[in-house]
Amino acid sequence: xxxxxxxxxxxxxGYVADSHGSVAEVFDWxxxxxxxxxxxxxxxxxxxxxxxxxxxxxxxxxxxxxMLTGRRTFDDAxxxxxxxxxxxxxxxxxxxxxxxxxxGSTVHFVTDGIESAVRQARxxxxxxxxxxxxxxxxxxxxxxxxxxxxxxxxxxxxxGSGVRLFDNLADVPALLGNPTVIAGxxxxxxxxxxxxxxx
Numbered sequence: 001x002x003x004x005x006x007x008x009x010x011x012x013x014g015y016v017a018d019s020h021g022s023v024a025e026v027f028d029w030x031x032x033x034x035x036x037x038x039x040x041x042x043x044x045x046x047x048x049x050x051x052x053x054x055x056x057x058x059x060x061x062x063x064x065x066x067m068l069t070g071r072r073t074f075d076d077a078x079x080x081x082x083x084x085x086x087x088x089x090x091x092x093x094x095x096x097x098x099x100x101x102x103x104g105s106t107v108h109f110v111t112d113g114i115e116s117a118v119r120q121a122r123x124x125x126x127x128x129x130x131x132x133x134x135x136x137x138x139x140x141x142x143x144x145x146x147x148x149x150x151x152x153x154x155x156x157x158x159x160g161s162g163v164r165l166f167d168n169l170a171d172v173p174a175l176l177g178n179p180t181v182i183a184g185x186x187x188x189x190x191x192x193x194x195x196x197x198x199x
Contacts, residue, residue: 060131
């Protein structure tokens with residue numbers, strides 16, 4: 001079965017966006033090096049990262065088969081032009097936005113909850129991992145016991161306020177396994193397995 005993996009950039013003090021909703025500071029590491037990485041999708045991007053970060057991103061993206069995200073991330077990314085660079089995207093939302101779904105798009109909308117979204121994304125991933133974006137979506141997956149791994153790109157910045165990644169957790173403490181740590185330029189890449197709780 002496909003692993004469900006949270007993927008987020010976060011400030012050292014736990015924020016994924018500042019008080020104005022901007023993510024610029026936590027994503028500065030995407031331009032902190034001289035190794036070019038080209039991402040596909042309808043709206044292709046090129047990152048210039050350090051070699052350790054490039055190796056981290058290559059390993060991450062090659063293992064992804066689908067993405068799961070929330071409506072705010074979808075809106076902020078303007079729907080990725082209809083095709084996310086890392087595979088078909090499943091957007092958890094209460095209402096499908098106007099003008100969607102679009103012909104030729106690999107963006108799907110799930111209005112019947114996080115469990116259904118994870119099930120659909122796993123089926124689309126065809127054995128590869130499902131990446132999860134967005135603080136609220138990650139929290140929902142953690143609270144439902146659906147998350148297998150946390151990958152946090154810890155940016156070298158303190159934001160002081162904003163959108164926190166781990167604000168609304170139902171079952172704490174949440175136990176994590178030993179981390180894998182990769183030091184980049186302006187970022188530390190942390191990867192934790194989420195340990196199942198014995199009942």
